[in-house]
Amino acid sequence: MNDKPAILELKNVNKSFGPIDVLHDISLRVRAGEVLCLLGDNGAGKSTLIKTLAGVHKPTSGQILMDGQPVAFTGPSDAQGRGIATVHQFGGTFPLMSIGRSFFVGVEPTKGWGPFKIYDRKRANEIAVKAVRDFGITRIDDGDRLVGGLSGGERQSLAIARAVHFGARVLILDEPTAALGVKQASHVLRIVNEAKKRGLAVVFITHQVMHGMAVGDHFAVLIRGAIAADFRKGEKSREEITDLMAGGETMADLEAQVEGYMETHEGHPPSPKVLEAPAAH
Amino acid sequence: MAHPVASTSTPALERTHPGLALGRLARRPESGSFLGMVAVLLFFGVFGGSSFMSAAGAASWLNIASEIGIIALPIGLLMIAGELDISVGAVIPAASLTAAIVSGHYGLPDWLGITAALGLGLAVGFINGLFVTKTTIPSLIITIGTMFGTMGLTLGLTVKIAGSTGVSLVPDPLTKEILGDYLDGMFQVTILWWVVLIAGLFWLLHVSPIGNWIYALGGDKESARNVGIPTKRLTIGLFMLSGFSAAFVGVSEVMVYQSAQVLAGQSFIFNSIMCVVIGGVLLTGGFGSIVGIVFGTLTFSIVNQGIYFTSLDPNVGSIIIGALLLIAVLTNDTFRQLALSYSSKRGGQS
Numbered sequence: 288m289n290d291k292p293a294i295l296e297l298k299n300v301n302k303s304f305g306p307i308d309v310l311h312d313i314s315l316r317v318r319a320g321e322v323l324c325l326l327g328d329n330g331a332g333k334s335t336l337i338k339t340l341a342g343v344h345k346p347t348s349g350q351i352l353m354d355g356q357p358v359a360f361t362g363p364s365d366a367q368g369r370g371i372a373t374v375h376q377f378g379g380t381f382p383l384m385s386i387g388r389s390f391f392v393g394v395e396p397t398k399g400w401g402p403f404k405i406y407d408r409k410r411a412n413e414i415a416v417k418a419v420r421d422f423g424i425t426r427i428d429d430g431d432r433l434v435g436g437l438s439g440g441e442r443q444s445l446a447i448a449r450a451v452h453f454g455a456r457v458l459i460l461d462e463p464t465a466a467l468g469v470k471q472a473s474h475v476l477r478i479v480n481e482a483k484k485r486g487l488a489v490v491f492i493t494h495q496v497m498h499g500m501a502v503g504d505h506f507a508v509l510i511r512g513a514i515a516a517d518f519r520k521g522e523k524s525r526e527e528i529t530d531l532m533a534g535g536e537t538m539a540d541l542e543a544q545v546e547g548y549m550e551t552h553e554g555h556p557p558s559p560k561v562l563e564a565p566a567a568h
Numbered sequence: 569m570a571h572p573v574a575s576t577s578t579p580a581l582e583r584t585h586p587g588l589a590l591g592r593l594a595r596r597p598e599s600g601s602f603l604g605m606v607a608v609l610l611f612f613g614v615f616g617g618s619s620f621m622s623a624a625g626a627a628s629w630l631n632i633a634s635e636i637g638i639i640a641l642p643i644g645l646l647m648i649a650g651e652l653d654i655s656v657g658a659v660i661p662a663a664s665l666t667a668a669i670v671s672g673h674y675g676l677p678d679w680l681g682i683t684a685a686l687g688l689g690l691a692v693g694f695i696n697g698l699f700v701t702k703t704t705i706p707s708l709i710i711t712i713g714t715m716f717g718t719m720g721l722t723l724g725l726t727v728k729i730a731g732s733t734g735v736s737l738v739p740d741p742l743t744k745e746i747l748g749d750y751l752d753g754m755f756q757v758t759i760l761w762w763v764v765l766i767a768g769l770f771w772l773l774h775v776s777p778i779g780n781w782i783y784a785l786g787g788d789k790e791s792a793r794n795v796g797i798p799t800k801r802l803t804i805g806l807f808m809l810s811g812f813s814a815a816f817v818g819v820s821e822v823m824v825y826q827s828a829q830v831l832a833g834q835s836f837i838f839n840s841i842m843c844v845v846i847g848g849v850l851l852t853g854g855f856g857s858i859v860g861i862v863f864g865t866l867t868f869s870i871v872n873q874g875i876y877f878t879s880l881d882p883n884v885g886s887i888i889i890g891a892l893l894l895i896a897v898l899t900n901d902t903f904r905q906l907a908l909s910y911s912s913k914r915g916g917q918s
Contacts, residue, residue, distance in 0.1 A: 363794055381787035382908065383854040384780075392784045393795035395777035406777045435908040 292355055293318050294488040295340070295371070295457050300349035302339055309335045311513040313349070317457065317488040317505075322479060324503030325492045326532050332512035333492050337461055340490065341373045342366030372450035373459040374443065382435025386427065389434050390415035390449050418448040422478050440471030444478050451482060458482055459490045464498045476501050496528045508532055597848040597907075598860030600899040604846060604892060605867040612874030620877035627754035628876075633869035634762040637862065638817050639836055640843040641769050642810035644861040646707075647844055648773070649806055650786040650853030654711040655696060656814035656840065658718035659689050660833030663818030665726050665735055668828035672737030673730050682743070682819050689815025690808050692718055697804030715837075723830050736827040748823025758820050765813070770858040782806070786853030842889065843868045846896040848903065855904060867892065 293316035302310040309332050317323040327333045338344045339351075342360030350357050353369060360366045363373075381389045388395075391411045397404040412430025419427045424444045427437070434442060443463050450458055460479065464472040472495075479502045483489055493499050499506065506523070508516040508531045516523070516531050523531075549555065612620050619625050639656050646653050663685035671681030692714055699710045726733060739748060749757045773779040781802055784792040793799045817836070822828045847864025849856030868889065875885030 364796055367794075367796075381784055381791065381854065383850075383904070384783055384787055388780050388783065392780055392792070393797045395780050397777055404777065405775045406780060433907050 296352040324499040327509035370456035372455035387412035387430035440474040601863035616877035629873040634758040637865040640840040644844040651707040655715040657837035659814035660818040663815035664828035668735035668737040689811040693808035693811025697807035701800040
């Protein structure tokens with residue numbers, strides 16, 4: 288199979304916030320040109336895991352390795368500097384900015400010299416439009432259009448194209464298809480495949496098993512902060528994965544927890560807070 | 569790797585289609601305020617008679633516009649960046665009195681009084697910016713706090729030092745000429761300073777890359793920080809700019825009227841915010857333009873002064889301004905929707 292060294296690897300990573308353990312002993316690796324699909328229901332610890340990968344949180348214990356070397360991110364910009372780009376659910380977050388401006392926000396192309404450097408709108412628009420069209424989104428042809436006027440899928444595509452343009456090696460996609468219709472979602476999945484073909488390592492986070500199976504090479508199912516299953520493409524059926532994610536085990540646990548609580552609290556059911564606390568992040 | 573798009577299929581970015589150009593014009597943030605300005609100009613042109621259209625008539629509203637405009641521009645930048653500054657209302661008299669006390673009461677050189685006054689504006693702006701970036705308290709509340717603080721200090725210290733709530737200052741001829749003179753006997757020199765500020769801030773917001781940061785800051789502060797924009801420095805800088813501009817107006821007022829009063833400047837708080845909103849800046853931040861703010865300021869000033877040229881009750885002016893503000897907020901929303909729905913011909917099908 289794929290025997291290239293992993294670009295990004297987690298080794299026995301634990302993360303806790305005070306007394307609350309959120310991630311338990313997570314080990315993952317993602318290689319160039321491979322899509323690692325991270326499946327998990329709400330509250331499974333996905334966002335904590337993403338934030339740990341993106342340098343927002345530091346692991347309480349365990350190691351993060353890039354190209355086989357241990358690294359400690361000082362913050363999100365450090366992780367970005369090392370080529371880890373995170374694209375969030377709603378993609379472009381500046382709805383009232385033009386495509387060209389939001390593409391280059393923070394790294395605006397300029398012309399002129401010294402203190403009289405001016406923002407090069409034409410070049411920004413050209414580069415932005417070309418980058419998105421290279422990903423197959425041919426409907427975007429005007430860099431002056433506002434990001435808010437794009438469809439959800441186009442915004443995701445713009446954000447992914449932006450990350451790739453600025454030299455991302457690892458692309459973390461946080462629920463990119465969650466808010467999209469069927470057609471838009473397939474657009475985004477095509478772009479994930481395109482990123483993979485270009486040799487990026489992609490971490491694709493989703494709770495939609497079908498979307499995961501369409502692009503994933505490697506799957507990890509996250510349940511209550513631990514990896515409950517780790518398998519390659521084709522090793523499990525869709526039903527098996529869905530069952531895993533919903534976690535018959537978790538349901539049984541929950542029932543036991545509720546019963547236990549009622550016994551010690553004169554028959555009152557616990558408030559939702561009490562049950563959610565261990566999975567909070 | 570083969571890219572699916574050949575360069576020949578990339579459409580020209582610069583279009584010359586006239587219909588589209590017009591449509592694009594209608595979606596700019598200043599379009600609504602331009603129409604509003606034309607409407608009030610026509611209204612008072614008809615009902616205000618020939619004296620409104622004369623040079624003296626124009627001077628009456630341009631003088632007002634220049635003072636509000638110098639404050640409204642940085643307030644507009646702050647609002648585009650998602651913040652508000654109420655403290656300008658206290659900085660104006662504080663700066664006037666600082667200049668008057670230093671140069672009038674103590675008789676020190678004018679430049680020293682002016683420097684002290686402008687420095688005071690920068691300091692209040694710095695404090696505002698520092699509190700806004702270090703805490704999560706909304707800037708509205710913080711600047712109300714600094715406004716009252718500045719007001720109390722101004723009143724207390726003025727009475728203590730000068731023994732009254734008003735201090736007079738007779739500026740040097742040169743100072744008077746630069747900051748407090750009338751051109752042609754009726755146009756305040758402040759108008760020229762306003763033009764300079766318009767040009768400078770137009771460059772900052774629309775030409776330099778920093779403008780992009782301001783829009784991004786108002787669009788989403790968190791994301792702006794994540795892409796590496798120095799959001800804190802930028803916010804503090806914008807507050808210092810508004811403090812400086814307010815102090816500048818305070819200084820030029822004392823040079824024009826040759827005296828400074830403790831209770832001047834309150835009206836500037838709401839008036840400047842109204843000019844900005846009438847000028848098409850969204851209250852939620854992230855959208856607006858310098859030209860729009862200038863149109864908004866002119867609109868406000870035309871109504872404010874034009875009413876005295878008509879036979880109408882002057883109180884009607886306030887009603888017109890109130891109505892304009894509401895219309896502006898409604899149309900701003902509509903224009904934003906238009907701007908968002910704007911797409912070129914193929915995109916329009918979705």
